[in-house]
Amino acid sequence: MQEKISLAPWQVLERREVLDASPWVRVWVERVRLPSGRTIDDFWQMALPDFVVVVPQTPEGRILLVRLYRHGARRTTLALPGGFVEPGEDPSATARRELVEETGYTAPHWQALGAFFVDANRGQWKAHLFRAWPARQTSRPHTDDAEALEVVLLTPQEALQAVRTGEVALLSSATALALALAPPFSA
C-alpha cells in the first residue's frame, strides 16, 4: 500500500563487476538503498552500446527498409538501417555512416526523432532515432557477410502496416517508423 511516495534516486552502496565483454556487454551487481531505507542486495545492471535507427525517405516518398537475418531473434525481419554507435562517435554521425554503409544511400536533410532508453531498469544505453530525406543511392553498400541485407522500398502506409503485422519485428524500428510517419508526429 502506498502511504507516501518518493521518487528520489536510489543510493548505490556497493558495486561488483561480474562480466566485462566490452564493447558488447558489461554486467555488474549493485547493492542499493531505496528512499524508504530498505536495501536490495543484488540489483543487476548492464551496459550495452547505444545504437541508431534511420527512417530514410526517397524523393518519390518511399521508405527505405532492409530485410535481414538477426541471429539473436533467430529469424529474418524487416527493419530500418542502423547500427551501433562507436566509442566517442556522435549518434548523428553514426546515423549518416550506417545509412551509406548498409544501403549506399545518402540524404541532405536529417531530423532527430528522439533518444530512448532501451531498458531503463537495467542501464542507460539508448536508441537514437533519425529521419533522413530525400535519400538517393550514391554508392554501392559496404557491408560484410555478417550484415547481409536486402533493400526494400515501401510506401509510408505499407511500412506502418508492416509494423502492425509484425513483419517489422524490432522495437526500435517500430518506434522510429511511428515517430517519423504517423500523424500527429510527422505533422
Added chain:
Amino acid sequence: MQEKISLAPWQVLERREVLDASPWVRVWVERVRLPSGRTIDDFWQMALPDFVVVVPQTPEGRILLVRLYRHGARRTTLALPGGFVEPGEDPSATARRELVEETGYTAPHWQALGAFFVDANRGQWKAHLFRAWPARQTSRPHTDDAEALEVVLLTPQEALQAVRTGEVALLSSATALALALAPPFSA
C-alpha cells in the same frame, strides 16, 4: 561489396555459458557459422525476461501514465504501466495483473498491439504491447517501495507530445503510445 546475399540462418557450432543470474539475466557466447562459410568465435547472446506495456484509457478518454524512478536510467520518467512476464505466464495475463497492481485500475476491453524484439542481435526477449479501455480505478495499488509511482492522466495529444519531448524516455512506452494513439494505427 555484395556479390550474393544470403539471409539464411546462422549455424551455432558451440555455446559457452558465461553468466546465469536467472530470471534477470543470462549471458552466453556462441561460435557461429555464417552462410558465407566464415565463422565468428564470440557472438554474445543474452536472455532477459519478456515484459508487457499497457496503454490504459479512461472513460473520459484520458491516457493513464505513471511517473517513476528507473534506477538503470538514473532518472524519473513518464512511462506506461507494465512489468516482467513471470515464467509460464501468458503476457495478456501479465498485462492485466500489472495494471491493477501498479495503479488499482482495471478495464473490460483489451487489444494486443504487437510483440517486438527488444534487441534482435542479442536475444529473443520481447516487449508485449497492449491497449485497455475503459479503465477505471477499482482498488488501491499494490506496489512495494521498489515500484513507487505516481499516476498521471493525460489527453492522447498530451501523451504523444510527452513522447516527442522525451518526457516519456522509454522505448517500449513510446512505441506503445504511438501504436495505440497515432493514426493510422489507432484507426
